Amino acid sequence: MGATEDDKRLLISHPPFAAQEHPWLLIHHGRHKQLQSFYSILEDRCYIKKIPQLCNKYICSSDASGWLVLEDNNSDECFLFNLVSMEEIQLPLRESIYDVCVLTSPPSDQTCHVVFISNKNHSLVFCRPGDSEFDEQTLEHGDDLECATAFEGKFYGLRKDYKTLVVLDFSDPKPQFRQIMSEPLGNQCPPDIIKIETYIIKSCGELLLVQKMFHGLFHNEVFGFLIFRVDFSTRTWVEVKSIADDRAIFLDSHDGMSMLATKYNGIRGNSIYFNKPKDRCLYVFNLENLRISIFLPSPTVVPYQSAAEGSMDIRIRSHARQYIELLKPGKAEGLPGGSRFQRILIRYAARKGLFLIMLLVLCYWIALISPEMIAVFLLYH
Numbered sequence: 229m230g231a232t233e234d235d236k237r238l239l240i241s242h243p244p245f246a247a248q249e250h251p252w253l254l255i256h257h258g259r260h261k262q263l264q265s266f267y268s269i270l271e272d273r274c275y276i277k278k279i280p281q282l283c284n285k286y287i288c289s290s291d292a293s294g295w296l297v298l299e300d301n302n303s304d305e306c307f308l309f310n311l312v313s314m315e316e317i318q319l320p321l322r323e324s325i326y327d328v329c330v331l332t333s334p335p336s337d338q339t340c341h342v343v344f345i346s347n348k349n350h351s352l353v354f355c356r357p358g359d360s361e362f363d364e365q366t367l368e369h370g371d372d373l374e375c376a377t378a379f380e381g382k383f384y385g386l387r388k389d390y391k392t393l394v395v396l397d398f399s400d401p402k403p404q405f406r407q408i409m410s411e412p413l414g415n416q417c418p419p420d421i422i423k424i425e426t427y428i429i430k431s432c433g434e435l436l437l438v439q440k441m442f443h444g445l446f447h448n449e450v451f452g453f454l455i456f457r458v459d460f461s462t463r464t465w466v467e468v469k470s471i472a473d474d475r476a477i478f479l480d481s482h483d484g485m486s487m488l489a490t491k492y493n494g495i496r497g498n499s500i501y502f503n504k505p506k507d508r509c510l511y512v513f514n515l516e517n518l519r520i521s522i523f524l525p526s527p528t529v530v531p532y533q534s535a536a537e538g539s540m541d542i543r544i545r546s547h548a549r550q551y552i553e554l555l556k557p558g559k560a561e562g563l564p565g566g567s568r569f570q571r572i573l574i575r576y577a578a579r580k581g582l583f584l585i586m587l588l589v590l591c592y593w594i595a596l597i598s599p600e601m602i603a604v605f606l607l608y609h
Contacts, residue, residue, distance in 0.1 A: 250492055251478045251485060253503075253510060260284065270492050281309045281316065288329035289342075289483065297331050297342060308335060308342070308357060320361045324349045328385065329482075332378035332398075339381050341398055347372040347388065354398070371405050377428040377483075379435055384408075386428055386437065393428075393435075393458060410463040413437070416454055423447045427479055431471065431486035434458065438477065438484060440502065450520065453500050453513055470515055473497035481505065 253267035262283045266275045281298065288297040294312040297319075299305070308317040308331075317335055319342060328345035335357040343354045344362075350372065353362040371394070376385035383396040385405070391413040394405040416439075417424065423442040428435060435458040441451040455468040471477065476489040479502040489497035500513040510523045 250487060250495070254287075256282070269495065272494065281314075288326075288344075289331045291331050291334055292485070293334045295331060295334055297329055306342075317357045319357075320355055320359060322353055322362050324351060324353065326353075328373050328376045330376050330378055330383060332383055333381065339398065341383070343376070343383055343396075345373045345376065345385070352396075352403075354403075365402065368405075375426050375428050375482075377430065377435075379430055384428060384435060386413075386426060393437075408458070408460070408463060409465065411465075413456065413465050416467070417441055418451070421451060427484040429477065429479075429484040429486055431475065431477070436468065436471075436477075436486070437465070438479065438500070440479065448504065450502070450504065450511070450513075452518060452520075453515070455515075470498055476501060478502075 250268075250270050253269070255265040255267070257263050257265060260283070262278060264277050264279055264282055266277060267273070268275070284301050285298040286301055288299050288306070290296050294310050296309045296311065298307055298309050304321050304323060306319040306322065308319065309315070322344065324344075324346045325348060326344040327347045328343075330343045331340070332343065333340045341354050341356055343352070345352055345367075347367075350367040351364055352367055353364045355362045370387060370389055372388040373385040373394075374388040376383060378384070383398070383403075385394050385396070386392070387394060392411075393408040395408055396403045396405055418441075420443050421441045422444075425440040425442070427438040427440070429438060430436075437456040437458070439454040439456075441453065443449055443451045455471065456465040457468050459466050471486070474488055474490045474497050475486055476495050476497060477484060477486050477500045479500065481503075487495070489495040489499075496512060496514065498515045500515065502511050502513065503509065504511070512521050512523060513519075514521075
């Protein structure tokens with residue numbers, strides 16, 4: 229039975245945190261970001277909470293057992309925090325900024341390490357819970373990492389420049405990256421793709437590499453996803469077209485996870501759940517029909533930059549110039565006359581709210597610039 233409207237009302241209470249497979253959607257809000265809204269996909273319910281340990285903190289990494297690596301937004305203070313037990317473990321101070329953070333295992337595990345990679349400083353810093361300071365090592369040329377994860381007690385990362393998978397074994401007193409793949413991952417993206425975000429996640433005892441592809445004028449329109457499996461026997465990448473009807477992948481801004489979709493009502497199998505920067509919505513990409521749908525998690529949560537009206541289904545089309553759009557019925561009605569090219573530009577500008585494109589269209593109408601210049605502008609932006 230689906231949740232009623234009363235069930236979907238905001239509940240001000242403790243979220244029922246426990247060790248569980250399904251993720252929570254966390255939204256910071258309030259004047260000073262002191263409140264947190266936790267949306268449960270399983271219950272289709274939103275809980276609001278004020279947890280001091282999360283106030284003005286950034287989540288660097290997380291663990292399935294409920295542990296978070298938190299960093300204060302106003303200082304270099306870092307600590308581990310468990311949402312289930314409310315336990316805190318202070319970490320040593322570190323001065324450098326970082327690009328990648330991984331908690332290799334729960335703090336109770338003897339092999340647990342907190343790892344920070346700074347590509348700017350070409351450094352690797354790591355410690356165990358309870359250490360008084362971080363160990364730091366200088367990265368060799370080409371060892372800068374784009375993303376990383378912990379798998380079977382080891383640290384795996386994707387080299388930023390060469391797109392090769394490397395492993396870091398902390399049993400060595402001075403850990404060094406060791407290359408796993410025989411060849412780098414080639415560029416499999418369509419020509420229109422402008423930006424890629426990459427994730428390495430665990431799924432059913434395997435390592436998957438997930439690429440989120442962007443295009444559009446401001447490089448923020450999600451085009452689709454590519455998935456590759458690490459074949460350790462042949463040391464090669466194998467493209468994956470489907471992750472099976474009983475699996476779902478969840479991605480946030482820097483990390484990801486896989487879970488059984490059949491255990492929970494409402495979770496779609498063979499799909500990727502993701503969000504966008506400065507957006508409070510959850511999106512779902514279906515690997516079978518290549519559709520992206522938008523999902524508002526609660527009546528009290530409204531999207532920051534997403535459409536909340538009209539068609540909420542987005543279709544990836546197969547022709548050369550492909551765009552993902554949220555259609556707003558009625559917004560294109562009553563447009564002034566003109567050529568089809570002019571009307572397309574007006575519709576595009578109305579949907580995007582782009583003053584600059586509107587200005588270009590106006591200039592086109594008064595013949596100050598040629599239509600070829602407008603076409604070039606749209607093509608390369």
